[in-house]
Amino acid sequence: MGGAGHLRRPLGTLPAAPRRRAPPPRGPGGDLRPRPAHLRAARRHLRGRAVTTCYVDRKDAELRADGAALAVYEGGRRTGVIPMGPLTHLVILGNARLDTRLLHRLAERGVTVSLIGGRRHQLLATCAPTLHGDGRRRLAQYRAASHPGRTCERAAHVVAAKLDGEIALLEELRPRARRGEVVVTALERIRTARANVEEEGGGLDRLRGLEGAAAAAFFTAYQECFAPSLGFQERNRRPPRDPVNALLSLTYTLIHAEHVREVGLTGLDPMVGFLHELDYGRESLVCDLVEPARPAAERFVWQLFHDRTFTDRDFASGAERPGCYLKKAARSRYYPLYEAWAEGQRRTWREEVRALLRWLEEGGDAP
Incomplete structure (x- = not known):
């Protein structure tokens, strides 16, 4: 990961939506009606662009190869067609059927297929193009x-990048928190952890402890930035x-x-990481790479609720x-x-x- 370069990049935001007057409270809990402006902005942003990632989340949908396109059928009726030319990633959530002819076509075009469980939204399997041919990468x-x-060295880089992202996000959200003093306290704890990342001694256990303590402080403050009616009190x-x-x-x-796909295309072993220890079935390198991306994702989620x-x-x-899950229409x-x-x-x-x-x-210093 690009250390300093990563830290200088601003956290990701949704496409800009026009400002509107907030609608009045509604219902006994004071919930507000959804504001669809960002959805319209996102659809305008994507309109006319080539589809590179396709999400299939339809119960009992059937996917077929149709010439140079991927066709979606429901109840025997074709309900959608996606050109395979620009497609790089097919994400299937829940129950869907597809034949080997389509898998062959996707593999020939280098398209990654990710299967995500419908109930708990866990990544169950990945059908990816053949690993990069240079085995020296995996040896390194x-x-x-x-x-x-x-x-x-590498684990310290991962922790530092993530903590810098958490600090930047909480500083941005502090004016919107219900109790600003909770955010201030959390920021102090995360900054202390960040300062200790560079210290020598203690090895991986110390770095993992710093990351865990900072994450606990972060979520204590992060939950202060959401309406109490959402019932968000901790990360679970x-x-x-x-x-x-x-x-x-x-x-x-x-x-x-997405990171499983990128690691596979690069030819690295997703199971062997640095901060995350080896564990059967865990893609430890992918987990390492995802950690610094979390603050931007947390800002994205906050914005979705903040804008209703x-x-x-x-x-x-x-x-x-x-558990609690998004409804189908949502x-x-x-x-x-x-x-x-x-x-x-x-790109990041x-x-x-x-x-x-x-x-x-290069075998040199961590990026």
């Missing part, structure tokens, strides 16, 4: 991951228990899938499906918003992976 990664000094997942955590989890999952693009009425929870609004936001982030994400690759190949 394994050597660095086996060297305690280089592992700590698997399953998320409130609307903010639900949107955070979905956004994190999509970002994770989503309210608690867009979410469902119940005994049949534990998900159809979320994907274009995410895509418009992610489009502005992908790609450069982060390339900077890591250069560091590995």
Whole structure:
């Protein structure tokens, strides 16, 4: 990841929407009606652009190859066509059917297919193009991951980048917090952790402890920036228990899938990271790369609620499906918003992976 370059970049924002007078409170909880301005802005932003990432979130949808296009069928009727020429990533959420002929076409064109579980929005599998042919890249990664000094160097870079992003975000949101003093206290704790990142000694355990303490402080302050009616009091997942955590989890999952694709195209091993220790089934390198991207994602989620693009009425929870999740109609609004936001982030994400690759190949200081 590009260290100083990453830290100087502003956190991502949605396409600008026209300012409007806030609608009056509605309902006993004082909830406000959704404001669709950012959705319209996102759709205008994407209109006429080539579709590079396609999201399929339709129950029992069937995907077929149709010449040079991907056709979507529901109930035997064709409901959509996406040209495969510019497509680079197909994200399938929930139940969908596709035949091997389509998989062959997608593989020939270098399109990554990500399968995300419909209930908990977890990345279940990735069908990616063949790994980069230069095995020396993976050997360089394994050597660095086996060297305690280089592992700590890289882990410190990841933690520093993430903490700098958290500090920048909380400074931006502090005027909007319900209790500004809580944000000030959190900022002091995160800044203290950030100052200690560069100290020597303690190894990975110390760095992980600093990152964990800073994350706890961050979410204590972050929750102060949302309406109490959303019930957001802490970070929770698997399953998320409130609307903010639900949107955070979905956004994190999509970002994770994007980084799995980038790492695969670069030819690195997604399972071998630096800050995140080896664990069966965990893509530790991808987790490392996602950490500095989280503050921008958290700003994106905050803005969606702040602008009332989503309210608690867009979410469902119940005994049949534990946790809190976006309703179907709300998900159809979320994907274009995410895509418009992610489009502005992908160059940074790609450069982060390339900077890591250069560091590995040069065997020098962390980028």
